Amino acid sequence: MIKILHLDTGLIFRGGQRQVAMLINNLQRFKVRQYLACPDKSPLIDKTYYTIEHRFPLSRTNFMRFLEKRELRQFTRANEIDLIHAHDSHSHTLATFLTKNDLPRLVVTRRSSGKIGFGSRTKYLAHGIKYIAISDHIKKMLISGGVTDNDVSVISSMIDLDHYHSYSDQAAVSDRPKGRMKIISAGAFDRMKGYHDAVEAVKILASRRTDFEYMLYGDGPEKEKLVRYIRKNGLEDIVRLPGWQAEPADYLRDAHVFVSTSYSEGLNMSIVEAMAAGAAVIATAIPPHKENIVHEQSGMLFTPGDTEALAANLIRLLDDDRLRRNIVENARVVAERFDRHEITERIYRLYCDVVAGDK
Template identity: 25%
Template sequence: MSRPIRVLHIIGGGEIGGAEIHILDLARHFSPQEVELHLCCLFPAPLLQRALKQGVQATAVTMRSKVDIVGFWKVLQLTRQIQPSIVHTHGVRANLVGRLAAKIAGVRCTVTTVHSVLENDYPDKLSRWINYWSEKLTAALTERHIVVANFLKKKLCEQGIAPDKVTVIHNGVDDGKFVDAKRKSDLRAEFGIANDAPLVGMVGRFHPVKGHKYLIEAAKEILKINSNVRFLLVGDGFNREMIETVIREEGLEPFFLLTGFREDIADIYRAIDVLALPSLSEGLSLTLMESMLCECPAVATAVGGNPEIVADEKNGLVIPPGDALALAAALLRLIENREESRRFGEAARKTIEERFTAKRMAERTQNLYRELLLGRLGVSG
């Protein structure tokens, strides 16, 4: 098999989150001699534009819903046109559409990456039920599930997926993004934040599962003790307006800055003193890994893959989910103990460099592609 493996990745792409960055990092680090990557986005923006800018062969096929027949037909036609050896899907909508299109088009192999726990991504019970059965009914069409953390393999096996059909390939960080960061003072000047003000940052989409409300509750306690602390919220999402309302009603507007989506994420990590990750659920957080690579220590909840990255009291602090007081205490500890914070930051960087790089993630993924096409379907993570 001397020619590169042609792979069609299918994803919603209606936001820039961990799954979207995951694909962009794969595209950047796949060997062109090994993999020819094509991308199909089911929303017209913003992933499509970022992929094209990066040089990825990408197409948008807009689907208004999972049962958009016209949209599905276009995805099927695109699959037939590209003639991939593997269709690789990400997310419930893409899984349903991509698996069916691959089957009808006669694609040799279908792979699905699971980035998070499905039930935690859909707070509405009806949506959760519909998406659960969408996954359940088409799971058999996937030859191999890739999961980005060990705990997700356990979850899938509990749902009836055979262990030898699940491979663990940890998410990885593209360290090339973090070479030319601005000085800390440059970004703080842009935001109007004093260089000596302790700055807590939270980076991620505005979704209830990310736990923004717990940071707001923690901020109220922190500010009683240290009124110089400031809080930076980076990202966008449907829940942003509600969070802004809560901040305003609590009288915390002078202490919070919401930046929206930012491209200069490395500069953000180097400007903040501590990362807060109060999530109620996570897969394997790219935000967490990126901040650690930048020597920014984190306070993270003990959910999902977080404990696979953060070793409590060694390279960061781990707290229970949904506990605003524990979050406040941990953040204050790192704010007030700069030497401990520095030690955690150095250990955090070493953890990422040794175990969680995008290059390693891409190499393991392209090796799995080749193993699957060679028929060694008994290989697991």
Template identity: 25%
Template sequence: MVRPKIFMFIATRILGGPGKGLVQFFESGGLDIADVEVGVDSQDGNEETEFHTSIKQTGVHVETFLQKHVYDPTLIYKSYRYVKENGFNILESNEYKSHVVCFFLKLFTGLPWVAYAHGWTTENAKVRFYHSLDKLLLPHADTVVAVSKSVRERLAPKAAERAVVIYNAIEPVDENAVETSNVREQFGVKADETLLTVVGRLSPEKGHKDFIDALPMILERHPKVRAMLVGDGPDREKLEQQVAAAGLEDVVIFTGYQGSMPPFYAATDLLVMPSLSEGLPYVALEGMSYGLPMVTTDVGGIPELVKDGETGYLTPSEQPEAFAQAINRMLDDPEAMKRMGEAGREITLNHFTPQVRVSQLEALYNKLLAPGR
């Protein structure tokens, strides 16, 4: 059996969902089943980005390909030369730019290509164009890894025929090992206040606007509620204006970007996700691993993870009143909150471990390298 030697290209500077998946793969046995190097692009040569640093800490080599600008076509040639000189036998991509790179690398080398489909948003015209390009390229991959059944269903027919569903995973956490009081004290959340937390980029597809619209209906019934929005993004100023217009400045907390999430999950009473679109969000997996009950919209792959009435409540997206009703229903019954949180934790422990994901990827890589494939 030929050992996989994988060139994983990804265009990112932050440790978002795809980046977390790579780090987790390396730390959970992935390096036992394959030799791996990671390629990234850069316009400034900075090798101290959050993503770069996190990958290097796993012991995996990161090759940086310099570009004069974001659309510099020499990236294709530089990465092609690197792949040829280093004897890789599998290509792997994680988002639209890496899909473009690996499309040409496959064209020039004939190597099998694994492309990940994490889901799509409609954030703005530029992003919509990138995702349209993404969908055109994915049918040319040898295998598309969809992170949920709902993502697979949205693929073009040719890509869907080549798709396998491999869910994101989460490392089990010891919830008792995390100090919680520092986060509440840092942001002025009192011990008798119930903390509702939204984690994610402050951009339209995450639905923060709908959550803020729902807050007055929640406060009317549960006045000791605080709302924490963890993350940053293009909609921050607009959301801050919405909060001010609603007179909710003393209720809503904007934390900005946070590199270490465990203290925030451990400080949370209820995790809420008002998203308009999702693939299979790491936030949901992370929250469930901490035993947090959830109220979330029923978009994307979320219903494959959150079971309505068992680990949380699902509501339609873009309906603040329904979202408020679900949160009120949850807060009305503390025993149900505890029960649902525990049930969610059990699901992550039994079905979404990194070891399950690594074994599925090992089978995929071996199949791609099988003689006579």
């Protein structure tokens, strides 16, 4: 029986915290006892209520969390924790103060594709840490920052395929639907997501046809710029911004095409979720996307920022039923690799190896 303390400092239930909740809830079928350190306002409290034995209430700021590290260390010792799993960068920093002589063992999940900053090198190069990189691209970034190859395991994020199978079964066998085709994007509205490129491509597409609509789900600092651009170009009848949606399956069930215009990603689970739901994916040709998309087989790729190429890919998928069906069928096989049961078991096996000292 392994006693695991999960550390997470997040306050918003989005991609990363959804992964933590799924992991905790799926681990209950293994020989583990689970504990959680998170802020009082964390959505994880409700999402994992029946699977966590005890919780340590973290403060909301880094400074206050640093001051309470002694109490958290006592919590760890009192519950005889075997392994700490840090699920975000701030948790990683905090966890380094909780171990002594490599005990409890420490596992850190890395989701960001950014380089290790000079100020973060100390915590990343600390002895005895096992990293979970959610993509091959992130593993390469960790190694380039000085982490040894043996200390990094590539284990992707997970999805609940049961939420999507009924949609993908229907989409894979259907011809072009009657009425307007639905194109969807989803994510945080920040500059690196490139949603301005998506709207620009939709503008190009709208100058040639109107048998589609574009739904852009999400929120963030770039929202007002997007709204102004949509209004300026008279796209209000085609482009809609419904806001942030907590459950991807709720909007992906109606998607025919999913578009990702990101300039940088760690993995981009939105693409995998779209594949599982039966949407044909068009995405930028960045390394994490190319790990899961073969052009014209499991999706369509284009150079980041090339709005003409994106518009051309959209036209192909709107017009070519056979291409769209083939992509959907092949992409569903890709999505199967992210099954929550398989991914959870891989993480549990990693826990077992780390606790046993097999690094």
